[in-house]
Amino acid sequence: MGSTRARIAIDAMGGDHAPSEIVAGALRAQAELGVEVLLVGDPKQIAASTPNASNLSSLEIVPAEGTIEMGEEPLGALRRKPKASINVAMELVKKNRADAVVSAGHSGAAMAAALLRLGRLKGIDRPAIGAVFPTMIQGKPVIILDVGANVDCRPKFLEQFATMGSVYSQYVLGVSAPKVGLLNIGEESSKGNDLALRTHQLLQENQAISFIGNAEGRDVLSGHFDVIVCDGFVGNVLLKFAEAVGEVALQILREELPQGLHGKLGTSLLKPNLKRIKQRMDHAEHGGGLLLGVDGVCIISHGSSQAPSIFNAVRLAREAFDNRVLERIQANYDETNQLPTVSSSQVDS
Amino acid sequence: MGSTRARIAIDAMGGDHAPSEIVAGALRAQAELGVEVLLVGDPKQIAASTPNASNLSSLEIVPAEGTIEMGEEPLGALRRKPKASINVAMELVKKNRADAVVSAGHSGAAMAAALLRLGRLKGIDRPAIGAVFPTMIQGKPVIILDVGANVDCRPKFLEQFATMGSVYSQYVLGVSAPKVGLLNIGEESSKGNDLALRTHQLLQENQAISFIGNAEGRDVLSGHFDVIVCDGFVGNVLLKFAEAVGEVALQILREELPQGLHGKLGTSLLKPNLKRIKQRMDHAEHGGGLLLGVDGVCIISHGSSQAPSIFNAVRLAREAFDNRVLERIQANYDETNQLPTVSSSQVDS
Known part of the structure; x- marks a missing residue:
């Protein structure tokens, strides 16, 4: 737990109701959940999307350019658009400027971006939602x-x-x-x-x-x-x-x-x-769903997410961070990784 | 359609609530659906299962011995118990003494019995529920x-x-x-x-x-x-x-x-x-589910079926029979079986 406030990067540009509903959910999360929200996306569109633009001063806006569209093939699109909001959000976790990512955008792209930028946890072949x-x-x-x-x-x-x-x-x-x-x-x-x-x-x-x-x-x-x-x-x-x-x-x-x-x-x-x-x-x-097995907390919300879903996704992210889910999965594999070494050599001999 | 009343063989011994609920559903179906019910099972248990045994005179009871239990491996059990109710019910269709089977017993056994005794329709590799x-x-x-x-x-x-x-x-x-x-x-x-x-x-x-x-x-x-x-x-x-x-x-x-x-x-x-x-x-x-692709109308009801489910299963069987579903599936394959012969020779040349 500790006293560190979870820093949550929210992909403001992903989802059917982006950015307005994402921004509304982010503002509510920042106000009520005791977290530090980093809103990732086009600052102009973010500002234009909310009736109370002055509220935006309560959170940090991290600029990004473009987003991965639903029809796009994830890997190619992520490479073509290095500054797309989901890429920038993952980078924030990678650089330890954020503790978690929430996105309601292209779920395949979110997963691919997490894999590319954060990598898998040791012992995990495939992340799961x-x-x-x-x-x-x-x-x-x-x-x-x-x-x-x-x-x-x-x-x-x-x-x-x-x-x-x-x-x-x-x-x-x-x-x-x-x-x-x-x-x-x-x-x-x-x-x-x-x-x-x-x-x-x-x-x-x-x-x-x-x-x-x-x-x-x-x-x-x-x-x-x-x-x-x-x-x-x-x-x-x-x-x-x-x-x-x-x-x-x-x-x-x-x-x-x-x-x-x-x-x-x-x-x-x-x-x-x-x-x-x-x-x-x-x-x-x-x-939303939790992407488990990558080296960062990632919440993949529904494409149809509106403000309440985003709010709940941020809460989910905070809980995963506060309870150190990643470290515990990792610890589990560090321990069990040692056991097979013993038993497999027994089998071999 | 026509004026022939559908003859429905009901496995009285299969299901969690057999025989009492099955018998109750069968009696109602016989009374209300304009079908001819053949109740397949142990005559004593069937008679003992209903408060109005005199009603049973309205339908035919076809004796059978034993049933396939839920834990049993279907093929082996069907061979060991040739007179089990599901085997006898399928035989009635095979011998054209019934037009359809309804069973709430072991669904794997019902499927296997249908395949063994009735066989597949031409053109169908695997029957489906x-x-x-x-x-x-x-x-x-x-x-x-x-x-x-x-x-x-x-x-x-x-x-x-x-x-x-x-x-x-x-x-x-x-x-x-x-x-x-x-x-x-x-x-x-x-x-x-x-x-x-x-x-x-x-x-x-x-x-x-x-x-x-x-x-x-x-x-x-x-x-x-x-x-x-x-x-x-x-x-x-x-x-x-x-x-x-x-x-x-x-x-x-x-x-x-x-x-x-x-x-x-x-x-x-x-x-x-x-x-x-x-x-x-x-x-x-x-x-219940309709087993499609075998050469007979078979309704596979839920293990937990009570009288209303059995009644509805009989209605489903009657509809499939009245509307000649099997013949139409077969006709479909007889036609399409001829088409590919033409087009594949065109492709070959």
Whole structure:
């Protein structure tokens, strides 16, 4: 924890509602979260985007030129635009002028920029994006990873996701011995596709995590698992489906609740309760995904993020920084890296 | 269509609530759906399971011995228990004593029994389980396949799923030119894992279906797609997640709506509206998955099915039979099987 205020670099130019909503979220985060915000982007556009430009004096604006557009191929675009906002934001972390990056821009570009400029943590083959979902049990969220960084995975990648997710669950979400599940199509260890079968075995042999078995689709939100690992294809489909399904449920409520005279009266009485329901179902409350495995705290927010999402993303970044998630993942690998040396020489002899 | 009543063989012994709930659903289906029910199982247990055993005289009971248990390996168990209820039910279709099978038992065993006893339709490499989901647009459901039959798929399997799903959508759900989507992690054709990339190309080249592009997780329930194809791993995770998430939403409603005095009053006024909401969110309303690609109509219901699910599964079976889904899938392949002969000889020359 300590008394150091987290310095958060926010990509002001990335996302469907950039820069206005990003700036609004950044201003609120600076005012309420006890963090130091560095807003990265075109100073003119940033100034023009807010009705209260004078408020901008409360935070630092770091100039950048251009942004990576959604259609662009990440690596090429990052090279062509070295001063693009996401590149500049990552550089701030690299140069230790910031502790974390928040971006709602091109997620592939954010990931590539993080890899290029910050590099991977030792022991991690592939970074993963973790998403925190609320579950049936209030106050007991689950972190699912990967939700989109790696579409084709090998078993050891998923094992690393399990380690990183466990660290996050333990040190940010406060779960003492996080229960890890493998997303699969049945409870039995004999179930699953080739990747799931081989990963199951690896996870079972890993003594550093608490693997409790397969998690089916229906178990994701049950609250029985603290960490669920899967490849980035399945995870991304699930994440986007989950976000949309909350909206479907809210729409069904909007259509059905006010039907009829009793319906209209009842619905008007329930306004505050419906607001709480909306909060529990709305993905904007959850801020964004954490890119785990690169040497810096990076929050990848939704392209559709508005001010509340950005605010929550900054809070997520602050929590990851304050709780030293990266150091703890790294420490985990420093320790376990020594163990295999012993056991593999035993195997060899 | 015609005047022939569909003859539906129901596996009375399969499922968590067998035989009582299965028998209850079967009796209701026989009474209300204009079908002829053949109840397959242990006559004593069937008789003991219902408070109105006299009602059983309205339908035919076909004796069977034992059932495939959830933990059993399907192929071995089916061979060891030739008189198991699922085997007997499939035999009834094979011998043309029934037109369709409904089972809530071991889904792997139902699939294997269908393959062994009924065989595949010509042109189909792998049967798929299709699940019909309601969408944001009322009255415009989407069929998703495969939701569990094939965990590791090749692109041509998914192409066949697209054809079978289109036939189902057109002739059972009444959509004139079903829009087909490929479940993927982005809209662009360059997005996806290896399977998705290669399948995208195949679907684009297939002139017999209306492929309109990738469907992301958020598009599944949007109503913009009539058919969505994916491998059985992703599809199964999605199906089970979707079913559970409806329950999560209902639980959030149950917890939050009656809070406070206004909440209690408002909720009591909304009782009928809440019942409609429950119906729209509850998966029991949707009956079960259709096993497409085998030479017989097979509905694979949920293990947790109770009477309403079985009733809806029988309705689904009747619709598939009445609308001659199997013949139409087959016809599709008989036609298209001739086309490639011409074009491939053109390519060769």
